[in-house]
Amino acid sequence: MAEMHSPMEQFEIKRLLTWKIGGLDVSFTNSSSWMIIAVILATAVFVVGMRRRALVPGKLQSAAEVGYEFIAGMVRDNVGDEGKKYFPFILTLFIFILFCNVLGLVPYSFTVTSHIVVTFAMAIFVMVGVTLIGFARHGLHFLSFFVPKGVPAALLLLLVPIEIISYLIRPFSLSIRLFANMLAGHTMLKVFGGFVVMMGLLGGWAPLAFIVVLTGLELLIAFLQAYVFAILTCLYLNDALHLSH
Amino acid sequence: MSQRQTGVAYRVLVDMIAGLLLGGFLGYWLDRWLGWAPYALVSGLILGFIGGVNNAWRAIREYSAAAARGEDDRRLP
Numbered sequence: 001m002a003e004m005h006s007p008m009e010q011f012e013i014k015r016l017l018t019w020k021i022g023g024l025d026v027s028f029t030n031s032s033s034w035m036i037i038a039v040i041l042a043t044a045v046f047v048v049g050m051r052r053r054a055l056v057p058g059k060l061q062s063a064a065e066v067g068y069e070f071i072a073g074m075v076r077d078n079v080g081d082e083g084k085k086y087f088p089f090i091l092t093l094f095i096f097i098l099f100c101n102v103l104g105l106v107p108y109s110f111t112v113t114s115h116i117v118v119t120f121a122m123a124i125f126v127m128v129g130v131t132l133i134g135f136a137r138h139g140l141h142f143l144s145f146f147v148p149k150g151v152p153a154a155l156l157l158l159l160v161p162i163e164i165i166s167y168l169i170r171p172f173s174l175s176i177r178l179f180a181n182m183l184a185g186h187t188m189l190k191v192f193g194g195f196v197v198m199m200g201l202l203g204g205w206a207p208l209a210f211i212v213v214l215t216g217l218e219l220l221i222a223f224l225q226a227y228v229f230a231i232l233t234c235l236y237l238n239d240a241l242h243l244s245h
Numbered sequence: 246m247s248q249r250q251t252g253v254a255y256r257v258l259v260d261m262i263a264g265l266l267l268g269g270f271l272g273y274w275l276d277r278w279l280g281w282a283p284y285a286l287v288s289g290l291i292l293g294f295i296g297g298v299n300n301a302w303r304a305i306r307e308y309s310a311a312a313a314r315g316e317d318d319r320r321l322p
Contacts, residue, residue, distance in 0.1 A: 162295055162296060162299055163299070165264075165292055165293070165295070165296035165299075166264075166296040166297075166299040166300045166303075168267075168296070169260075169263055169264045169267055169293070169296045169297060169300060170300065172263045172264075172266065172267045173259050173260050173262075173263030173264070173297075173300065176259055176262070176263045176266065177255075177256070177259045177263075180259070224252070228252075228256070
């Protein structure tokens with residue numbers, strides 16, 4: 001009988017190389033290593049895939065082109081022509097999250113996006129960036145974003161703080177969405193994996209079949225959550241560029 | 246219920262929960278630091294809830310506006 005592991009053990013951060021800079025722990029961890037692997041693989045798909053630039057694309061080139069066109073279409077539909085400048089950022093964000101999510105499904109790997117520090121860092125970067133873009137484009141007029149139109153002045157005293165609070169919540173909902181989906185999915189997989197071992201050769205087949213189905217669902221969620229993160233970034237960018245409510 | 250509607254429902258769910266979590270968290274720490282217990286926690290939860298519902302409401306409004314126009318709405322998951 002295999003020893004039992006806690007379902008949360010897979011999310012543990014382990015130091016691979018211990019580094020300290022001025023009392024700050026900047027160790028190279030399993031999380032950092034999987035981020036680097038994701039970046040290298042994503043770069044490889046694009047660089048190797050586009051090396052031949054064939055008119056009739058091969059498998060890898062198709063994958064790279066589909067990813068590019070998918071995000072290009074998303075930015076065009078949701079942000080418009082002004083969004084073109086920000087397309088490289090959104091494509092990078094999408095591909096990075098997608099690779100982190102999918103690599104997390106490989107057995108013995110580590111899911112970078114299952115940690116809220118990681119997703120929150122990305123979300124706060126997006127929100128601060130979007131706010132700066134809004135101010136750079138509209139100056140102080142950007143603040144009119146927080147003033148709902150067609151509302152009596154007396155109500156504004158109540159509504160403007162609510163709008164500002166709602167705006168401040170956005171990075172949190174953006175990061176919680178990705179992190180919670182990854183955390184919950186992987187915990188579920190591990191719990192049912194534990195059932196397989198516990199129920200043994202006789203009863204273990206039912207949870208095993210369930211894991212197979214769940215893994216397919218997790219693959220869908222890995223893609224869907226990367227998509228959701230990218231499209232919400234587009235929507236927030238659109239709000240800042242066009243001050244639309 | 247279509248897949249897309251399920252996606253909207255999940256988005257709205259997280260919008261509402263995130264507001265509560267943030268408000269509760271900030272309120273809890275304000276209470277600890279400044280000794281305002283329990284007023285900061287209670288008002289944080291209320292404000293967070295209002296903000297979260299506002300975000301959820303906006304998401305639903307965008308979705309139904311697009312649905313009313315009969316668009317194949319690609320804006321929302």
